[in-house]
Amino acid sequence: MELSWNRKDLLCLYDLSAEEITFILDTAAEFKKVSERRVKKVPALRGKTVVNFFVEPSTRTRVSFELAEQRLSADIVNMAADSSSLRKGETLLDTVKNIEALQVDLIVMRHSAPGAQDFIARHVRCGVINAGDGAHSHPTQALLDLFTIREKKGSFKGLKVTILGDILHSRVARGDLWGLLKLGAEVTLCGPATLVPREFESIGVRVCHDLRSGLENADVVNLLRIQHERQTAGFFPSTGEYAKFFGLNMETVKYLKPDALIMHPGPINRDVELASALADGPQSVILEQVTNGLAVRMAVLFLVAGCVR
Numbered sequence: 313m314e315l316s317w318n319r320k321d322l323l324c325l326y327d328l329s330a331e332e333i334t335f336i337l338d339t340a341a342e343f344k345k346v347s348e349r350r351v352k353k354v355p356a357l358r359g360k361t362v363v364n365f366f367v368e369p370s371t372r373t374r375v376s377f378e379l380a381e382q383r384l385s386a387d388i389v390n391m392a393a394d395s396s397s398l399r400k401g402e403t404l405l406d407t408v409k410n411i412e413a414l415q416v417d418l419i420v421m422r423h424s425a426p427g428a429q430d431f432i433a434r435h436v437r438c439g440v441i442n443a444g445d446g447a448h449s450h451p452t453q454a455l456l457d458l459f460t461i462r463e464k465k466g467s468f469k470g471l472k473v474t475i476l477g478d479i480l481h482s483r484v485a486r487g488d489l490w491g492l493l494k495l496g497a498e499v500t501l502c503g504p505a506t507l508v509p510r511e512f513e514s515i516g517v518r519v520c521h522d523l524r525s526g527l528e529n530a531d532v533v534n535l536l537r538i539q540h541e542r543q544t545a546g547f548f549p550s551t552g553e554y555a556k557f558f559g560l561n562m563e564t565v566k567y568l569k570p571d572a573l574i575m576h577p578g579p580i581n582r583d584v585e586l587a588s589a590l591a592d593g594p595q596s597v598i599l600e601q602v603t604n605g606l607a608v609r610m611a612v613l614f615l616v617a618g619c620v621r
């Protein structure tokens with residue numbers, strides 16, 4: 313398929329067409345081969361400078377982006393909010409404008425405020441890649457989830473995917489569901505009523521508050537982290553209660569098809585949303601998601617960098 317990419321930013325899968333998403337996944341499949349070679353490096357971004365600016369904690373996304381940039385031969389600067397002049401009261405836009413004045417080509421940014429990257433992208437010449445903005449979007453996580461599902465199941469048409477857990481606060485759920493719907497999958501959102509509001513039905517997904525019904529017939533279950541930081545807000549009585557009614561464990565896994573994939577974006581709360589034995593078991597593709605994240609981020613960096621003037 314021929315498709316010329318013409319976006320200088322990657323902000324949210326909602327903005328992309330099915331063809332654009334498929335184009336990124338196809339490009340990632342080519343980049344995955346690079347990491348399987350003896351010399352895991354190509355000169356695709358030689359001469360380009362990328363700043364990784366994480367204003368919120370991250371392990372997987374930050375390391376994966378940095379490694380992807382190294383494998384593409386980019387020059388890299390890592391910036392942490394704690395050691396930046398944000399601490400002295402500088403505005404986010406001033407900080408980013410100063411980074412841009414150093415002739416940077418791309419900024420990979422994570423921020424706790426939904427829409428922060430959209431705002432920045434409208435004010436800078438350089439490309440902006442969203443590495444997660446609050447509960448809004450995490451497009452490269454969604455793309456690596458889609459890549460992993462396609463690699464294992466072949467196609468999305470009619471595929472039944474259940475996203476289980478705290479949908480309300482999850483940028484992963486929002487990214488995944490836009491991508492899955494655009495590519496033709498059938499999406500079920502499952503979890504307690506406080507975390508999975510019926511309003512989601514208006515975008516064409518099934519909402520379900522019963523674990524058995526949410527898991528039966530699913531080809532894929534993507535579990536979300538229970539966000540302990542939300543616990544004080546009383547969305548559910550306790551993590552023990554949550555695990556009892558919505559945890560995937562050795563009993564509730566029997567509701568799933570034997571060949572259903574178990575996915576999780578990480579970090580996992582072992583034995584809360586997911587039994588440890590299942591996280592490490594044969595149906596789990598959790599570490600393959602991480603491996604595929606590298607290929608997806610190489611593809612995104614390569615395509616976006618090609619559009620920066």
Ligand code: CP
Nearest residue numbers: 370371372373577578
């Ligand atoms: N999945 C994910 O975004 O993990 P990190 O917060 O560790 O980057």
